[in-house]
Amino acid sequence: MTTVLVTGASGFIAKHIVRELLENDYTVCASVRSQRGRDQLTALFPDAQLTFVTLDLMKDDGWAEAFEGVDVLLHTASPFPSEAPTDPEELIRPAVDGTMRALQAAHSAGVRRVVLTSSCAAIYKDKTKPKMAISTRDNWTDPTGPDTAAYEASKTLAERAAWDFVALHPEMKLTTINPGGVFGPPMDEHFGASLFYIEQFLSGGLPGVPHMNAPGVDVRDVARMHVRAIDNEATVGLRFPAVAGVEYLVDLTKTLKEAYPDHKIPTRELPSWLLRFTSLFIPVLRAATNDLGRNMAVVGTDAPEVMGFEYIPLHESVRASAQFLVEQGK
Ligand code: NDP
Secondary structure, eight states, rough: EEEEEETTSSHHHEEEEHHHHTTTTTTEEEEEEEEEHHHHHHHHOOSSEEEEEOTTOOTTTHHHHHHOOOEEEEEEOOOOOSOOOSSSSSHHHHHHHHHHHHHHHHHHTTTOOOEEOGGGGTTTOOOTSOOOOOOOTOOOOTTTTTTTHHHHHHHHHEEEEHHHHHHHHHSSSSEEEEEEEEOOOOSOOOOOTTTTHHHHTTTOOSSSSSEEEEEEEEEEHHHHHHHHHHTTTGGGTOOOOOOEEEEHHHHHHHHHHHTTTSSSOSSSSSHHHHHHHHHTTGGHHHHHHHHOOOOOOBOHHHHHHHHHOOOHHHHHHHHHHHHHHHHHOO
């Protein structure tokens, strides 16, 4: 049996990865950083023989021992907050240093297969491409660009560090999965920041919709891609954008409004000047002002071809997220 160590196993995406691994007869070693994470996973998978390790991206403790008996590293852990911190290093340091800790410990223990969760955020802000051009896996976000957010820089620098590491250690086989915005049903009520915007739209907290598009994908497909990549040699050395579709946000809010007509969901776009003005008072809109006037589309068609699956349609994922939130009373 192949043993897979999943970092950040308590995360929204990683819980689906753990489920997918167990369903495909892998042995799972779940890395968490707190008892809370451990309790959540035990509650979700009461019959599974999960083993646990406690690892912090910012601390050396435990990494060397964690890889005993491990065959594959799935590195998902990275900070994913709903609002940007004042100091970008709060995201960049754990993302980059944590990736290096994970790769170095895996390499020292003889682990040769690694699947890393990167992001479309590491792709779409490439200064060498016209702003309205569609991105592909060949594009790289400029981590120092004037409209590059701290989170986008953190994902870009962490993924770069991983590719640099395997260039020095070619015996390591790396695949990266680069999801767009991830939607779909959470496994439990602890689901990080992923559904933040859907929650904001459902609760009527936003006056209108930013005029921007975004790549998106279902969490179940993201999990499937991580697990299918493990034994698929054709994925080695490549980045796989996980993108089921690219939609203007207003088209997604219209889908939400159709499903929940009684909620105060905005279905009109805010003119860009008004968005900039409103974002002075509504901090969650601030990030969107960076993305105005840019095509955020990323091509994600390679993954289904190489890994043999069909994406769940994006509108279906968005509806599934909303259904979960509404059932939770949001
Ligand atoms: P979550 O916030 O749910 O998961 C993040 C995980 O990382 C959690 O398990 C968290 O642990 C862990 N983590 C954060 N900081 C540390 C640290 N210092 N030490 C150890 N563990 C840490 O987010 P997602 O599941 O959405 O994100 C998972 C991955 O997917 C991330 O790499 C993210 O960048 C990437 N991604 C996410 C997208 C999305 O839309 N959700 C889109 C593209 C990429 P704890 O539970 O203890 O906080």
